Amino acid sequence: MDINALQTLLFVPANRPERFDKALASGADAIIIDLEDAVPAAEKDAASGTLATWLDSQPANSVLIRINGTGSPWFNQDTNLCRSAAVAGIIVPKADDPAALKELAHITEKPLLPFIESAVALARLNEIAAAPGVTRLLFGKLDLALDLGMDYPPPAGEALNETAFLYARSQLVMCSRVHGLAAPIDAIYTAIHDAKGLTDYARQGMRLGFSGFLLIHPAQVAPAQKALTPTSAQISWARHIMDAEQREKGAVVAVSGNMVDTPVMARARRILELASDVYK
Known part of the structure; x- marks a missing residue:
């Protein structure tokens, strides 16, 4: 897997193993098996065990894994799991500590894709991008909105207004370029079955310099790919x-x-x- 070339990345909950193979067949460039937000605390241990068994049957460098945060009870368990040959890279949630990223890269010897989703992470963006092992930056706008107390997302039925994230998005693009990283990967589009909305959203990200998109449902793969195709x-x-x-x-x-x-x-x-x- 060439992490620098990835454009469509599809999340799959780690506690839904029946979806793993379907996700791999979705047409997305890569799947992210999510051990963090998608899995309730009571199911994390079981999900980790099931995932470990499944990974043993997969080719080398075939999937990405989003681990739980460094301060969580599951962090060490997750990092051990990521040593599997099937894991091509690690999605690091709420990444804001360059030293922790360096240590994680040393422990796992895997490429890291840190989520930038807090004010602290934005303030340390240059250090994060320069940390050993960091390969590509991901934008997490929902957690950033929560951290900053922003009025986002709007109630159902109201139009999304992305202008509040313009500064943060531009910082990810500029910083990636300065540190020689591939263009960053943009945040999810939460409306699962709004194909036109997703295509327009993705094209807006491309205008800013993003070249990849996080997806939450197989139905989003085709609209995202359409956005990546010249009109x-x-x-x-x-x-x-x-x-x-x-x-x-x-x-x-x-x-x-x-x-x-x-x-x-x-x-x-x-x-x-x-x-x-x-x-x-």
Whole structure:
């Protein structure tokens, strides 16, 4: 599993083993078996034992695991589980301590994907991104909203307004770039069966520089993948740009009344490359 290339990551509760294989067949780039929030405290030990048995039957580097936090009674149990060859990486919840991340990477020898979901984590973002073992950052907006006392999520029926998270999202994108990490993975979209809403939400994240998305149901895989596919309007625009580049030999040129220079040409080229990968 190439963690840097993952774009669609599907959560599966660790106490629902009947869903593991279905999730693997969902079309998502990877599944995250969740030992933390998805599993009640009374079921965590049993879920860990069942998961350990299942992992023994899986190929190497085939799944990601979200463990319980460092201060929980299940942390050591979870880290032992993550030594399985089937575990490609560890999702670290409520990560805000770079030293703890370094120790976890040392203990497990696995890539770490820390969840940034608190004010402390944002304040320490550079240290977290630079910690040994950290491979990619994940955005946890619901816990961040709770930590900051934000009026989010809105009551059912009201439109989601993501502007309050713009600063935090941009920080993850910028920090990932500075520290040479792959683009970060955006937070979940909570409406399970709102395909259009999820596609629009994912495209908004892509505009900010995210390149992956956390999913909570197999029904969300296709809409997320649609968001990752260049639209017909984007492809048409890119072709106009590349036609102009060929005519002008790469010089700065105006296309449809807009200046086009080297970065814009590079963006157009990337869109056509993505479209070629999708439709070939």
